[in-house]
Amino acid sequence: MINHHTLLQRFIQQIKYSSPFIGWMYVYILFGGFVLLLKPKAYIHLFINQYHSSAADVFFTFATFLGDGISATILVLILLFIKFRYALMVALSNISCSVIVQLLKRLFFFDSVRPYQFFKGTHPLYFVPGVEVYSFNSFPSGHSATIFTTCTLLCLMTKQRSLRTVLFIMAFTIAFSRVYLSEHFFVDIYAGAILGVVLAYSTATYLNDSNGTPVWFDHSFVTMLK
Numbered sequence: 260m261i262n263h264h265t266l267l268q269r270f271i272q273q274i275k276y277s278s279p280f281i282g283w284m285y286v287y288i289l290f291g292g293f294v295l296l297l298k299p300k301a302y303i304h305l306f307i308n309q310y311h312s313s314a315a316d317v318f319f320t321f322a323t324f325l326g327d328g329i330s331a332t333i334l335v336l337i338l339l340f341i342k343f344r345y346a347l348m349v350a351l352s353n354i355s356c357s358v359i360v361q362l363l364k365r366l367f368f369f370d371s372v373r374p375y376q377f378f379k380g381t382h383p384l385y386f387v388p389g390v391e392v393y394s395f396n397s398f399p400s401g402h403s404a405t406i407f408t409t410c411t412l413l414c415l416m417t418k419q420r421s422l423r424t425v426l427f428i429m430a431f432t433i434a435f436s437r438v439y440l441s442e443h444f445f446v447d448i449y450a451g452a453i454l455g456v457v458l459a460y461s462t463a464t465y466l467n468d469s470n471g472t473p474v475w476f477d478h479s480f481v482t483m484l485k
Contacts, residue, residue, distance in 0.1 A: 277414040280423040300444040319436040326402030326433045344476040352462040364396040371398040374441040400443045403434035403451030411459035
């Protein structure tokens with residue numbers, strides 16, 4: 260049985276390995292937390308909502324789909340042809356992420372309303388034409404948790420440092436799309452991102468190690484068929 264000290268060491272190793280992704284994540288946590296301390300969530304949302312364009316409408320409308328469960332499922336299927344360990348990491352982390360997010364939404368923050376409902380009758384918001392907006396279960400953002408979980412794990416699967424920066428930009432952009440589309444407040448995507456990253460590192464701590472795992476973990480459908 261692995262002791263807690265070993266698990267902690269492995270957890271820290273995963274974090275160090277994912278640089279510079281984790282560095283950008285630290286900046287996001289510090290800067291985002293500073294903004295949230297200074298300004299209420301309503302002010303932040305209204306400030307962001309005033310900036311929009313037709314090009315941004317199209318971009319964020321399509322970008323936001325990369326943060327849903329379907330995209331994560333497609334990635335798992337692709338990873339099955341690369342390495343079973345990778346596919347299992349993404350699958351388990353996203354399943355646990357989805358369960359935790361839904362529990363938080365429905366049991367602890369069930370009264371958390373989304374921007375549409377929050378500002379209804381008080382401040383007119385800009386909504387992207389053709390995008391369905393929801394009213395309830397705002398905190399935390401499931402899309403943000405999913406994409407940050409996935410991108411963190413992809414960072415641990417690549418040796419290219421430059422790609423890890425790209426993955427952070429991708430995760431942040433897709434999370435931000437939820438605010439741009441007025442599906443969530445900034446605090447929702449902020450919390451979702453942190454949750455996703457913690458779950459990703461936790462999953463990797465247990466699964467991203469060859470000791471004591473079946474041989475087939477590091478195979479793929481391709482190698483198994485040979």
